[in-house]
Amino acid sequence: MRTIQDSAIAEKSLPDIQSNFYVSDEGNIYVGRGWDWANTYANQTLAVTFMGDYGRFQPSAKQLEGVQFLLAHAVANGALEVDYKLVAQNQTRTSKSPGAYVYREIRKWPHFYGCGMDDGPACGVELGMKPESWDAKQ
Template identity: 90%
Template sequence: MRTIQDSAIAEKGLPDIQSNFYVSDEGNIYVGRGWDWANTYANQTLAVTFMGDYGRFRPSVKQLEGVQFLLAHAVANNYLEVDYKLVGQNQTKTTKSPGVNVYREIRKWPHFYGCGLDDEAPACGIELGMKPESWMGKQ
């Protein structure tokens, strides 16, 4: 976690770590910015990072369960709305994140929202009053 934080500060010029939470391959949940601080991606969102390279590897069952537990906890404790929308970072900007293997999994989850997938789909964040160009790297 310290290496991730150091990279965000030194290499990306950010004031702190980027995501609210990070989930390891073992299913451990690490607090990044936590519940009370906005992540660096967009206000009114919760950023959860799968720790690992999921362009090459598949997320573990424990990791997927850890993320699902975190999301259920967030709903149960009013950190997320019951009807929240799940979006991959690759839907909001040109990036390989979260990795094809994670993306393949989360597309099956009940709250997955197909925004930004093609010209027919709504732009991600439109329901929050955001413009597509307000996402980092999205023109």
């Protein structure tokens, strides 16, 4: 986690680590910015990072369960609305993240939202966000 934070600060000139939470291959959940601080992607969002290279490797069952647990916990404790929308980074900007294998899995999840795809609306328009707002650094 310290390496990820150091990279965000030194290499990307960010004020801190990027995501709110990180989930390892073992399903461990690590706090990045946590619940109370905006991530660097967009306001009014919760950023969860799958730790690993999922353009080449499959996410583990424990990792997928860890993310699902985190999302359920967020809903149960009021950090996410019951009708939240799940969006991947590659839907909001040109990116390989979260990786084809993770993307294939989360597209099956109940809250997945097809914004930024095909004929779908731009991601965030329902929140009054403009497409360029995904690139704003917090």
